[in-house]
Amino acid sequence: MHAFEYHRPSNVRQAAALLQKNEDAKIVAGGHTLLPTMKQRLAAPSALVDLGALSELRGIEKKGRAVVIGAMATHSDVATSDVVAEAIPGLAKLAELIGDPAVRHRGTIGGSIANNDPAADYPAACLGLGATIITNKRKIPAEEFFTGMFDTALEEGEIITKVSFPIPAKAAYAKFRNPASRYALAGVFVSKRGSDIRVAVTGAGSDGVFRWGEAEEALAKRFAPKSLDGMSPPAKGMNTDIHADAEYRAHLVGVMARRAVAAATGR
Amino acid sequence: MTGTGIGAPVRRKEDQRFITGKGRYTDDLTRPGQAHAYFVRSPHAHAEIVKIDKAAAEAMPGVLAVLTGDDLAADNIGGLICGWMIHSKDGTPMKAGAHPALAQGKVRYVGDHVAVVVAETLAQARDAAEAVEVDYKLLPAIAETAKARSSKVVVHDVAPDNTVYEWHLGDKDATEAAFKKAKHVTSLDITNNRLIPNPIETRAAIGEYDMGTDTYTLYTTSQNPHVARLVLSAFIGIAPENKLRVIAPDVGGGFGSKIFIYAEETVCVWASKKVGRPVRWNSDRTEAFLSDAHGRDHVTRAQLALDDSGKILGLRVHTIANLGAYLSTFSSSVPTYLYAPLLSGQYDIPAIYAEVDGVYTNTAPVDAYRGAGRPEATFVVERLVEVAARELGMDPAKFRKKNYIKRFPHQTPVIMNYDVGDYGASLEKALEMADYKGFNKRKRESAKKGKLRGIGFSSYIEACGIAPSQAVGSLGAGVGLWESAEVRVNPTGSVEVLTGSHSHGQGHETTFAQLVCERLGVDINQVNIVHGDTDKVQFGMGTYGSRSGAVGMSAITRAIDKVIEKGKKVAAYAMEASEKDIEFADGKFSVAGTDKSMAFGEIALQAYIAHKFSGQDLEPGLKEGAFYDPTNFTFPAGMHICEVEIDPDTGVTTIERFTAVDDFGVVINPMIVEGQVHGGIAQGVGQALLENAVYDESGQLVTASYMDYAMPRADDLPSFDVGMTVTPCPSNPLGIKGCGEAGAIAAPPAVINAITNAVGHEDVPMPATPRAVWHAIHKAKAPMAAE
Structure with a gap:
């Protein structure tokens, strides 16, 4: 790790000011991606702005027809939240499947979606539930937020403060884990909220999380696993690595989508 | 058996300190004035070093020295060695390329050592390492085992076709004749995947030079500190043995990877004199992936000749073994003498012929890893046997039974003389425990759920207790493979056992103490096991190849015998009786036919005070040593x-189920043995389903972290059903065969045989990852879809 300045602001305004002052600064939330990268000397920010003291970014609450989760809520907070379990059990389950206990007690939802790792779980939930990402500057619909592998709509100095998830009628996540890292090799989040049917896929696409339109159309006719029988997205556009080739990943997306729908419909 | 004697499941004495965090590993040790080493490693698989500019690094804060291969050469420090000479078929010696501890002129794999920076702190050393400017001229690289010999890339000039040796074993003509008269031939192409050892404690070393006495001390993570001293002294030339002490304190797992003498510890010892400070290095996990010696990596074509009744007539094997970029300490022996002599398996095979081509590639060196050659042999034999049974439409268990060796001793066509065994007994017990009869019912139940179910067998054998020194000497070994022990009885009757074996997870502090309890009748808390320090233990060959029980404990047994003999002499004086009337049993010396007796501790005191005998007639003291050289290998075997x-x-x-029935001969501590079996199976399942070291075409290690290298986890494994059968080993005094490697040897073919049974064809690679199995199922279905 190279030397860096360390800041621990006590409110979002201070944090934003620090980011503005240090062009090369990085936000550290749970630090579970950034710190290992720094230890390996693959990242060397001049300063870290630690959001750990910002209690305003914690907390999970139900607000009208949405669950609003503070950006600094840990995966464990989400996995064990009564509010989430009651309103969107599929989201609590997703959080429970992230990493291992140590990761879940440090890693945060804001950090995960800001990083937009193509194999991370939360991007699928955001896109699959039609979430709104709230920053210190604006509100960004999930569709516009994730702009490609490790890339988001966040501007310089913009800080995610909350994520608002509309409460669906039905929702679930099915994940096929990478045997080594246990990130998603193919993760599919499905939801139904009135006529809004969503199928969001993480881990598989070569450009990060995406919505699988064909499956959404099929489920619009009938929200049941059978509607997806024999379906999988085209292998073109899927990732290939030592763990899974594009053909297998595409197939897994179909399987995970069916399993997610089955879980969402209690089948 | 006493409560803590042979056969008792005594809780491990060493666990108190390990599980309370009080173990003392190399990295826990702090030496006054210590400095930190960081290695500059090659980012390229193959390149010429045009120039190394150290100036910027040397000027960095805290830097004490920046050293390169030129500095090693200037100090006449020799290269790392390979200690087993293998000759090719044509009689020519193996082609060993030079292996300097810091590269000289060329780098040959990603992670190869280019320079070392020694600085006040690790961070300073690491910063300065980044400032060492190395000008590389890139060369094309070869990483793939099967293509190494035809590649235009030349890893070492001494081996222009990258061939270290073309070795063979067995009778070629007899084998060809067997194949000529065969009614059926089963052929299989087999890849044994490359593995990275991953002990929980990474390698570490502290080199310390004492200017006052002109002596060096090396603290290191070694399975065999005396061999490390011998090599560093006699071959690498750091210092004579009497000026070099090697200490291997608590060591957290090795699996073979800590047998070898590596560049890092060599450099730390050498550099400690150059900078006049203790120099320490601790491998980080990435370095461990890149530079610990890897395991396995064979590509094999194997054929089995059979008559029309299913009797095996002959076996023909051709293997290409990847030895990596340099020959590591025992690498040359692993795919030759630790491999082909096991190709007879548990079977009566009249003719065997094996050819092995050892090849260089631009990958990390490959050497012994848990099982070392024997897992590779077992994988070949047990896959081949299973497939042969399937092709002949025979039950694989019955097919094995038909071909088992049933009379002992049995001379195989490939060196080994099996002393004892009862393979049918292990088979029957395993079939019973696994409820083989109920398999078809379970398969139908799985089918109802849309799942495929399969069962696979593995009748493994291994050669352990290595090894008779004369025998291995005649096969090219540079050392003898006996073991030494010294039993020191203190005046109050407590006992210290100094052993050349080394415990790095095996529980020797408990099992060796159990032997002393059994034989001398002393309390287990009165026994200390001392190991891992060349200044305390006179010499030893270390722990690997499941040898510590069969060889190490045999040496202790011999020394105990001598202690008892001496004790009888003391007792004769002490009880004023004739020596021939003195008996020793249950911790007491007694005079036959009388009620006179003295406890072991009392006799120990008598030996030291020497009041009852003349020091001219009998030497005072009670301390005996022994060197034990085995007369044969031992042959643990079983059915998984x-x-x-x-x-x-x-x-x-x-x-769903994993049943292991093993014959380890006499078992000292069944709880520890069961633990060894569990760990071995977990490693074997890891190889079968998960672990795979992958280099890309340019020679970059793709699986250089746990993000891509899949280790077995608890939830990948079922609860194992472990059973035993016992045929005591006749060649050593305790009847021990050894248990450390069995699981890792037996499990991979059992798992792959089960998967191929479920899938319905043999084309499933190892590791059988979900991707590979899905494609295999898909492939099996494809022709049906076309119908």
């Missing part, structure tokens, strides 16, 4: 049965 269920939608294999 794996039952899997596969989800055809995802290709995920779940191990």
Whole structure:
């Protein structure tokens, strides 16, 4: 790790000011991606702005027809939240499947979606539930937020403060884990909220999380696993690595989508 | 058996300190004035070093020295060695390329050592290492085993076709004749995947030079500190043995990877004199992936000749073994003498011929890893036997039974003389425990759920207790493979055992103490096991190849025998009786036919005070030593049965049942043995389902972290059913065969045989990852879809 300045602001305004002052600064939330990268000397920010003291970014609450989760809520907070379990059990389950206990007690939802790792779980939930990402500057619909592998709509100095998830009628996540890292090799989040049917896929696409339109159309006719029988997205556009080739990943997306729908419909 | 004697499941004495965090590993040690080493490693698989500019690094804060291969050469420090000479078929010696501890002129794999920076702190050393400017001229690289010999890339000039040796064993003509008269031939192409050892404690070293006495001390993570001293002294030339002390304190796992003498510890010892400070290095996990010696990596074509009744007539094997970029300490022996002599398996095979081509590639050196050659041999034999049974439409268990060796001793056509065994007994017991009869019913139940179920067998044998020194000497070994022990009885009767074996997870502090309890009748808390320090233990060959029980404990037994003999002499004086009337049993010396007796501790005191005998007639004291050289290998064997269920939608294999019945001969501590079996199976399942070291075409290690290298986890494994049969080993005084490697040897073919049974064809690679199994199922279905 190279030397860096360390800041621990006590409110979002201070944090934003620090980011503005240090062009090369990085936000550290749970630090579970950034710190290992720094230890390996693959990242060397001049300063870290630690959001750990910002209690305003914690907390999970139900607000009208949405669950609003503070950006600094840990995966464990989400996995064990009564509010989430009651309103969107599929989201609590997703959080429970992230990493291992140590990761879940440090890693945060804001950090995960800001990083937009193509194999991370939360991007699928955001896109699959039609979430709104709230920053210190604006509100960004999930569709516009994730702009490609490790890339988001966040501007310089913009800080995610909350994520608002509309409460669906039905929702679930099915994940096929990478045997080594246990990130998603193919993760599919499905939801139904009135006529809004969503199928969001993480881990598989070569450009990060995406919505699988064909499956959404099929489920619009009938929200049941059978509607997806024999379906999988085209292998073109899927990732290939030592763990899974594009053909297998595409197939897994179909399987995970069916399993997610089955879980969402209690089948 | 006493409560803590042979056969008792005594809780491990060493666990108190390990599980309370009080173990003392190399990295826990702090030496006054210590400095930190960081290695500059090659980012390229193959390149010429045009120039190394150290100036910027030397000027960095805290830097004490920046050293390169030129500095080693200037100090006449020799290269790392390979201690086993293998000759090719044509009689020519193996082609060993030079292996300097810091590269001289060329780098040959990613992670190869280019320079070392020694600085006040690790961070300073690491910063300065980044400032060492190395000008590389890139060369094309070869990483793939099967293509090494035809590649235009030349890893070492001494081996222009990258061939270290073309070795063979067995009778070629007799084998050809067997194949000529065969009614059926089973052929198989087999890849044994490359593995990275991953002990929980990474390698570490502290080199310390004492200017006052002109002596060096090396603290290091070694399975065999005396061999490390011998090599560093006699071959690398750091210092004579009497000026070099090697200490291997608590060591957290080795699996073979800590047998070898590596560049890092060599450099730390040498550099400690150059900078006049203790120099320490601790491998980080990435360095461990890149530079610990890897295991396995064979590509094999194997054929079995059979008559029309299913009797095996002959076996023909051709293997290409990847030895990596340099020959590591024992690498040359692993795919030759630790491999082909096991190709007879548990079977009566009249003719065997094996050819092995050892090759250089631009990858990390490959050497012994848990099982070392024997897992590779077992994988070949047990896959081949299973497939042969299937092709002949015979039950694989019956097929094995038909071909088992049933009379002992049995001379195989490939060196080994099996002393004893009862393979049928292990088979029957395993079939019973695994409920083989109920398999078809379970398969139908799986089918109802849309799952595929399969069962696979593995009748493994291994050669352990290595090894008779004369025998291995005649095969090219540079050392003898005996073991030494010294039993020191203190005046109050407590006992210290100094052993050349080294415990790095095996529990010697408990099992060796159990032997002393059994034989001398002393309390287990009165026994200390001392190991891992060349200044305390006179010499020893270390721990690997499941040898510490069969060889190490045999040496202790011999020394104990001598202690008892001496004790009888003391007792004769002490009780004023004739020596021939003195008996020793249950910790007491007694005079036959009388009620006179003295406890072991009382006799120990008598030996030291020497009041009852003249020091001219009998030497005072009670301390004896022994060197034990085995007369044969030992042959642990058994039957492992794996039952899997596969989800055809995802290709995920779940191990539903795993049954292991092993014959380890006499067992000292069944709890520890069971633990060894469990760990071994977990490693074997890891190889079968998960672990794979992958280099890309340019020679970059793709699996250089746990993000890509899949280790077995608890939830990948079922609860194992472990059973035993016992045929005591006749060649050593305790009847021990050894248990450390069995699981890792037996499990891979059992798992793959189960998967291929479920999938319905043999084309499943190892590791059988979900991806591979899904494709295999898909492939099996494809012709049906076309119908």
